[in-house]
Amino acid sequence: MNLKTGPGHTYVDDQEGLECLVEALRGVGRVGLDTEADSLHHYFEKVCLIQLSFSGAHYIVDPLAGLLPETFLEELSKKELILQGADYDLRMLQKSFGFRPKAPVFDTMLAAQVLGEEKIGLGALAEKFCGAILSHAGQKSDWSRRPLSAGQLLYASDDTKYLEAIADAQAARLRELGRTDWHRECCERAVEIACLPGRNEGKETWRIKGSSKLDPKALVLLRELWKWRDDAAQRRDRPPFMIMRNEDLLELVAWRAKEPHAPLSPGPAFLKRITGENLERLEAAVRAARDLPPVEWPAAPERGRSQGPGPSQEKVEALLAACKKIAAELRIDPSFLASRAAVTAVVRHRPRSVEKIMEASGMMRWQAALIVPAVEAVLPGAS
Numbered sequence: 001m002n003l004k005t006g007p008g009h010t011y012v013d014d015q016e017g018l019e020c021l022v023e024a025l026r027g028v029g030r031v032g033l034d035t036e037a038d039s040l041h042h043y044f045e046k047v048c049l050i051q052l053s054f055s056g057a058h059y060i061v062d063p064l065a066g067l068l069p070e071t072f073l074e075e076l077s078k079k080e081l082i083l084q085g086a087d088y089d090l091r092m093l094q095k096s097f098g099f100r101p102k103a104p105v106f107d108t109m110l111a112a113q114v115l116g117e118e119k120i121g122l123g124a125l126a127e128k129f130c131g132a133i134l135s136h137a138g139q140k141s142d143w144s145r146r147p148l149s150a151g152q153l154l155y156a157s158d159d160t161k162y163l164e165a166i167a168d169a170q171a172a173r174l175r176e177l178g179r180t181d182w183h184r185e186c187c188e189r190a191v192e193i194a195c196l197p198g199r200n201e202g203k204e205t206w207r208i209k210g211s212s213k214l215d216p217k218a219l220v221l222l223r224e225l226w227k228w229r230d231d232a233a234q235r236r237d238r239p240p241f242m243i244m245r246n247e248d249l250l251e252l253v254a255w256r257a258k259e260p261h262a263p264l265s266p267g268p269a270f271l272k273r274i275t276g277e278n279l280e281r282l283e284a285a286v287r288a289a290r291d292l293p294p295v296e297w298p299a300a301p302e303r304g305r306s307q308g309p310g311p312s313q314e315k316v317e318a319l320l321a322a323c324k325k326i327a328a329e330l331r332i333d334p335s336f337l338a339s340r341a342a343v344t345a346v347v348r349h350r351p352r353s354v355e356k357i358m359e360a361s362g363m364m365r366w367q368a369a370l371i372v373p374a375v376e377a378v379l380p381g382a383s
Contacts, residue, residue, distance in 0.1 A: 007150070009058040009157035013065035021052075021059055022072050028054045030080035030106075032163030035089045036143040036156055043233045043240070047096040048143035052076075053160035060156050064144065069097060077102045082163040084122045085109045086187065090194035100195045108163060110186040111170040114179050116331040126162040129169045134158050182366040189364060204298070208246045214253065216297040221289040222253050223298055228285035232278055244270070256286065311347035315378060319343050322374035330370075338363065338371055346371075350379050 012018050025031070032053035039045040050061040063069055077099065083089055086107040093099035112120035119125075126132040138155030148156075174180045206226035214222060226249065233240040244252075248270045255268050264271055264283055274282055320334075320343050327334040342361040349360035357368035357375065 007154060008161070009060055009153065011060050011062065011153060013062040013067070015067060018061065018067050018069070018072050021061065022075050024057070025052075025054070025072075025075045025079070028079065030054065030082060030164070031076065032082045032160035032167075033076070033089065034083065034156075034159040034163075035092055036141075036159075037092045038142055038144040039092075040140055040239060041142040042144065043237050045092070045095075045239075046144070047092050049148075049156055050093075051156050051160045053157075053163060054079075058157045058161055060153060063096070064146070073097055073099050080104050080106065082106045082108065082167045084125070084159070084163065084166075087190050087194045090191060094195045101191060104184070105187045105191050106167050106171070107183075107187050107190055108166050108170060110190065111167070111174060111183050113333065113336050114183045114186060115170065115173055115177070116333070122159065122162075125166050126158075129166045130162045132158075132162055179366075182364075185364045185366055207301075208249065210246070210250050212301050214300070216294070216300055218253050218257060219300065220292055220297045221256060221286065222249060224285040224289040224292075225249050225252060225282075228282050232281065244274075260290075311344055315347045316340070316344050319347055319371075319374060319378045322378055323371055326370055326374060337367055342367075346375060347379065352376070 010017075010021075012021055032051075034051045035047050036049040036051070037045055037047050046064075048062075048064055050063060052059045052061070061067070061069075061072070073093075080103045081101055083105060084107070086105050086109075090099075090101070090105075108122070108125060109120050112125060117125075119128075123134045123136070126134050135151075135155055135158070138152045141152055141155075143152075171180070174183050206223045208222075208226070211219065211222055225244075229240050229243045229249065232238075232243045236243070248268070251268055252271075259267075264274075264279070264286065266272070271279075320338070320340065323338040323343060324334040327337040330337070338361075342363050345361040346357060349356075351357045351360045352372075352375065354365060354368045354372060357363060357371065358365060361368070363371075
């Protein structure tokens with residue numbers, strides 16, 4: 001067996017080592033799991049490392065080393081997986097390999113929220129339950145670059161080293177408080193959402209946060225700027241935010257509305273970074289938006305036109321306050337129990353039963369069941 005061991009972990013970067021890891025996996029029921037991806041450095045993001053901890057041993061699998069991971073991933077999918085913030089890791093594994101867990105997932109971050117922990121990050125949980133202090137030194141590494149340093153590998157292995165102990169402590173506390181089913185439902189929803197392939201297909205992804213207040217003339221410019229940024233990011237294989245931040249896109253749209261004929265240079269200060277061919281393409285995008293006839297402009301968002309009259313803001317605030325009181329009694333974050341959007345939907349549709357609240361708001365069963373008394377009090381006669 002030709003496995004490469006480091007301080008407290010085994011680095012797997014060849015097929016023989018991966019096959020040995022698969023054999024070791026066959027005899028275990030649950031695995032601590034994490035991944036490292038290159039989303040902060042590349043447009044075409046991918047999983048660069050897969051970390052596992054089980055039976056007191058810790059492994060780092062290098063999927064960029066030309067491995068054939070199908071058998072390994074199939075075996076892994078059968079295990080109960082312990083993750084911290086499962087949504088991102090599962091989304092990346094699904095995107096890179098089509099991976100989907102077949103056994104339950106235990107998300108330690110969701111468990112911390114269900115338990116009402118104030119600090120839900122891995123570092124805080126490792127310190128609380130294991131007395132361990134985790135380093136943040138490798139947090140922003142470009143994990144696609146090789147070779148990896150000893151410090152990077154140590155950072156990566158620490159991400160799974162304490163998951164089993166944290167999960168054990170949290171599971172005991174969940175049972176004590178009678179919230180095991182709450183956590184299970186949270187984890188099931190996280191898996192369902194993370195493993196939906198192509199979930200953004202068909203959506204107008206250029207409608208970024210803050211764009212809902214723009215009129216159609218401004219929206220057409222935002223859409224063309226977003227296309228320019230996405231094209232530039234793809235050509236340079238860089239994350240879009242490295243080309244231009246969303247806040248800068250909105251600022252450029254606002255500036256252009258005030259200065260419709262001014263050249264882009266000098267323009268807003270952040271445009272100084274845009275030069276050469278990239279600037280020419282940006283100018284072309286601005287011209288394209290200017291020349292597009294109104295019939296081809298994107299529409300402003302319809303604010304509930306198909307949903308009848310808007311909900312009473314007085315009732316929304318009253319129900320939010322009632323939900324906040326319930327959350328305070330349970331010592332959980334109010335937004336984790338019921339978001340403003342969910343509460344607004346409940347006020348609009350006035351459901352009474354748990355099932356109808358779930359249907360109207362998208363809330364989970366445990367959340368809907370908890371707010372039923374508040375709904376009955378604030379919305380008497382709801383049906």
